[in-house]
Amino acid sequence: MHPAPSVIIFTTLSGLGFGLLVFLGLGFPAVSGWIAFVFFAIAYALAVGGLMASTFHLGHPERAWKAFTQWKTSWLSREGWCAVLALIFMGLYALGLVFLDQKWSLLGLIGALFSLATVFTTSMIYTQLKTIPRWNMNLTPVMFLSFSLAGGALLAGQTSVAIPLLLIAALVQILYWRKGDQAFASSGTDLGTATGLGARGSVRAFEPPHTGTNYLLREFVYVVGRKHAEKLRIISFVLAFVLPVLLLVLPFNHVFALLAVASHLAGVATSRWLFFAQAEHVVGLYYGKR
């Protein structure tokens, strides 16, 4: 799949932002007044910034509101609803904390649940696609949720929870890569089933439909940079998990905490790049490609 910057920015930032909102909604850290304002401002900047980025790749962003209509079947539509509801509930909750010195815990709890639901629905947009075996796995939502919670804990400064959550996310990441690498082969789809000719012999793409490229090849058959995947996996793993955990174990220091967040963010973004770049769509088979 083409790793469009808009979707990488969106899933990385909003995952982190909604993760932070989960912790804030549950009252960790228990902030109020201007400190609360800063925390919520950061969370909203990440969450809303990510959502805005996701509209950049639309052909008609001005009609984006129509995406709220099909929540009965569409995960993308459900994501829109969850995001808006999470931002509304958390907004009211923040209002109480920042300006009225009131802690409306129920609002915070509901907001936290919708924040989690937003990350889950985002992950389901990818998970539901049978056409991309690497995404069509139970581990995909687990990965999105564990990343979001680990990043949220890190941003919320909850060191004691952040370390175990980072370790869990790291484990999920390894499992996801290992299972993902076999997903296409074990999906049972190949050029034989794609053409229905598999029973007659070995099928080979002989001539493509056109000499140039097309939307399908640009969008679904992205192979540039796949050869660096192993190296990028190591880089992303070290940045997202190893460094932040090390920095958190060291005696607390604001510079270290900031470095841990920055490193985690860069690592997750790299992992998301790989999530897209390494995902192979079955349509590539028709073109003799993966």
Place this chain on the structure above:
Amino acid sequence: MTQLPTSTERKMGLVIDLDTCVGCHACVISCKGWNTENYGAPLSDQDAYGANPSGTFLNRVHSYEVQPAEGHAQLIHFPKSCLHCEDAPCVTVCPTGASYKRVEDGIVLVNESDCIGCGLCAWSCPYGARELDQAEGVMKKCTLCVDRIYNENLPEVDRVPSCVRTCPAGARHFGDLGDPDSDVSKLVADRGGMDLMPEMGTKPVNKYLPPRPKDTVEDQIDILAPLLAPVAEEPKGFLGWLDKTLEKL
């Protein structure tokens, strides 16, 4: 609405004969010709006369080589357009309701004025049947020529999809695949019509007729062949000497 109908009154679709298709791409051109000036936005091209031409097509013809365990390889031309799936994933993923499947005939369409061009439906289609038009920013797909098949302004013979009307080999057939007595259903039954990627669970309406087995060549087809046997197999004399000498070098 992007909820799929539980059943459709008819299942209009295409039956594509892989045995007869000669790979001429006439259907590709006629599809683009008809659809660029009828239903919805035109099918745009980018850099059409430049070094990197690309454009939106609703129908494309691939070619595959099948090598059986024994015998000669077979070349198969393979036209591919939307299969108007019964369980169309492209419809249910659509957030705006722009993609829908019609109850009356099962045709899968995009209402372009609702489409936000998110591309998710193209991601969900296993067959590469949807292309986002780069000029218009909306999703394009085969309409089964919905603006021809019921069009009373056209002579009756033309009230079939453009690709079907054009195919010089008669490799594309159009009809109701929900009616077991229709010509297309009989053809599918006779020839063992098949689904593409059945494991995806999309239940395509369009069917493909597999190529018939190749004739086997009899041992001796030409009675004159024995008389044409090569005369001198081993060079003799000077040529023989030359051959051996060159061999040694």
